[in-house]
Amino acid sequence: MPNLKDRLREGLEFLSPSNVGKYIQESQIYRSIFRVGVPDSDRKRMLVMLGSVFLHLHPVKVRKSGIRMRYTWCMGGITFFLFLVLTFTGLLLMFYYRPTLEYAYVDIIDLREQVPLGIMREIHRWGAHAMVISVWLHMYRVFMTGSYKPPREFNWNVGVILLVLTLLLSFTGYLLPWDQLAIWAITVGSGMARATPFLGHEGPGAALLTLGDIPLVSNTSDARFALLGGRFVGEAALLRFYVLHCVGLPLVAGFLMAIHFWRIRRDGGISGPV
Amino acid sequence: MEFIKDFINFLSDPKILIVLASALLFVSLRYPHKFYTDRAAAIVFSGMALFLVLSMFDADFRLIVSKPDNVPIVGMLFLVPFFTWFSMREAVRNDKRLADGKPLTEQEETAEKVLTWPDLVYTELICMVVLTVVLIGWSLLLPAPIEEPANPSASPNPSKAPWYFLGLQEMLVYFDPWLAGVVFPSLIIVGLMAIPYIDTNPKGNGYYTLKERKWEISVFLFGFLVLWILLVILGTFLRGPNWSFFGPYEYWDLHKLEALVNVNLSEYIWVKALGMGLPGNPLIREIFGFIAILAYFLAIPAVLAKTSFKRFYNTLGAARYHTMVFLLLAMASLPIKMVLRWLFNLKYIVGIPEYFFNI
Structure with a gap:
């Protein structure tokens, strides 16, 4: 019969980090999730890229010149990561925020005063500002390397629409705190829509659109009214912007991002000299 | 100290700022190997940092720069010039390699694939x-900033759009909302989307270069850096109550008066030049403005096709050429209107406020 000391040593050896790691990696649960295991050989490094739904956005092998940060500035990746951060923090904010005139402002105040992890709104707001800048810089890089040229013309176009969506997402989110900064910024911004040619009641040509004596485009039927759901930035506008901000625009952006990433692969990966 | 502050306030006047920035951009593109060097960057960026730090001692400057929503724009103030310098430095290096018959920086590693x-x-x-x-x-x-609860009856002065739209709001100084707020933003989007179809230059695809794409890069940088980024910065930091201009060290005085003595083109011609009254019919009154606008968008492309843009017309073909020139003219209309305003106090080229049709 082995003495107590030996059994203790055996037990401790079994519990050593490398042994526990090995035990976990050989377990059926682990192997069912991560089929390849630790990518310690080139073959496994390729398999891990193919096996993971997240990593398979990337090809197995990439051109060395294309992945240099000197070349890409990593701005596209940063933009996507910021989008994920904003989705996550935005989801948490939705637990506490009610888009009504009665609650919107106090809910925002409570986010800092009452809610645990009270910097979610900060991360969301600063991340949103950072995303606008990173999208601009990403497009700047793509332009400066001529990466919009054939065969990537269409993907540049998808990118332009994603730029517009980013700005609209930020714009719709700007209203939600329902403070002075918010409503007046949106009042100024959405006020432009009233000057839309033909479709805004103060736009050129709108006066021509009449049905007998009745003007077709008035301040209750023009582009601005459609945007705000009213003649001024009020409760209807708050709800409209909230729905667009949390559901409508992210869905469209997500859909276009899928196309954007897919086309990067189809158009030959990260650009580089031919 | 006050003298330096006054001088910087004077330099930040939109007229001077925009002219200086444009001049700096084009001179630097003419002599890129002198401007986009490590030494120039070290001087410029430490100068900017020093400017920012020293200026923080000024109460008015600190107030506007440390406004929470303006902090990212201060970051952008460094990031955009940094990446401009960085990409141009890469371009200058590649151009030198091309001239020496060496492979590009990117080409040296292109063939190699890594996991x-x-x-x-x-x-x-x-x-x-x-x-x-x-x-x-x-x-x-x-x-994150939070101000007083929303109050639809108390509009703050100035009321500013979100910061990334302040370039558009700044355009409102020169154009009416239907142009600055609707037509130009749409044209920016359309113009950006048109770039890959207009630019048929096969060179410079997938690497940094200036020499092989000087024209495209010059136009893009003027649009992006001067007409977008600079106007955003101007609108954020240098526009105060009533959208009046305030230097970075100036107190935002609510009662600062700026005389608006702007005159329409029709008044210049009918009243000042011809010595007549303004005709009652707006179409006759604005006839000279209409002629000017039509000539700008119709005659100039045709003339350019035969003269200095002949090579574009020949290589691009009619459709691409006319799209490009229209977009360029639309883009150029902003600096042109700016200069006309600064020099002649010109308000509208075509002014028919009866139908909200002012250009």
Whole structure:
């Protein structure tokens, strides 16, 4: 019969980090999730890229010149990561925020005063500002390397629409705190829509659109009214912007991002000299 | 000290700022190897940092720069010039390599393929970790802004759009909302989307270069850096109550008066030049403006096709050529209107306020 000391040593050896790691990696649960295991050989490094739904956005092998940060500035990746951060923090904010005139402002105040992890709104707001800048810089890089040229013309176009969506997402989110900064910024911004040619009641040509004596485009039927759901930035506008901000625009952006990433692969990966 | 502050206030006047920035951009593109060097960057960026730090001692400057929503724009003030310098430095290097008959920086590694795991995945991981740390640090240090509860009857002065639209709001100084707020933004989007179809230059695809794409890059940089980024910065930091101009060290005086003595083109011609009254019919009154606008968009492309843009017309073909020139003319209309305003106080080229049709 082995003495107590030996059994203790055996037990401790079994519990050593490398042994526990090995035990976990050989377990059926682990192997069912991560089929390849630790990518310690080139073959496994390729398999891990193919096996993971997240990593398979990337090809197995990439051109060395294309992945240099000197070349890409990593701005596209940063933009996507910021989008994920904003989705996550935005989801948490939705637990506490009610888009009504009665609650919107106090809910925002409570986010800092009452809610645990009270910097979610900060991360969301600063991340949103950072995303606008990173999208601009990403497009700047793509332009400066001529990466919009054939065969990537269409993907540049998808990118332009994603730029517009980013700005609209930020714009719709700007209203939600329902403070002075918010409503007046949106009042100024959405006020432009009233000057839309033909479709805004103060736009050129709108006066021509009449049905007998009745003007077709008035301040209750023009582009601005459609945007705000009213003649001024009020409760209807708050709800409209909230729905667009949390559901409508992210869905469209997500859909276009899928196309954007897919086309990067189809158009030959990260650009580089031919 | 006051003298320096007054001088900087004087330099930040939109007229001077925009002219100086444009001149700097084009001179630097003419002599890129002199401007986009490591030494120039060290001088410029330490100068900017010094300017920012020293200016923080000024109460008015501190007030506008440390407004929470303006902090990212201060960051942008450094990031955009940094990446401009960085990409141009790469371009200058590549151009020199091309001239020497050597392969491009990118070409040296292009043929080589590496495994995505770990070469790319780890870079991305590090980027994500750094960015997360930055975001959390930023959020801990700087609370998100929240002002008084919304009050539809008390409009603040100035009322500003979100910062990324302040370039458009700045355009409102020169154009009416239907142009500055609707037509020009649409044209910016259309123009950006048209770029790959207009630019048929096969060179410079997938690497930094200036020499092989000087024309495209000059136009884009003027649009992006001067007409967009600079106007955003102007609108954020230098526009105060009533959208009046305030230097960076100037107190935002609510009662600062700027005489508006702007005159329409029709008045210049009918009243001042011809000595007649303004005709009653708006179409006759504005006839000269209409002629000017039509000539601008119809005659100029035709003339350019035969003269200095002949090579574009021949290589691009009619459809591409006319799209490009229309977009360029639309883009150029902003600086042209700016200069006309600064020199002649010109308000509208065509002014028919009866139908909200003012250009």
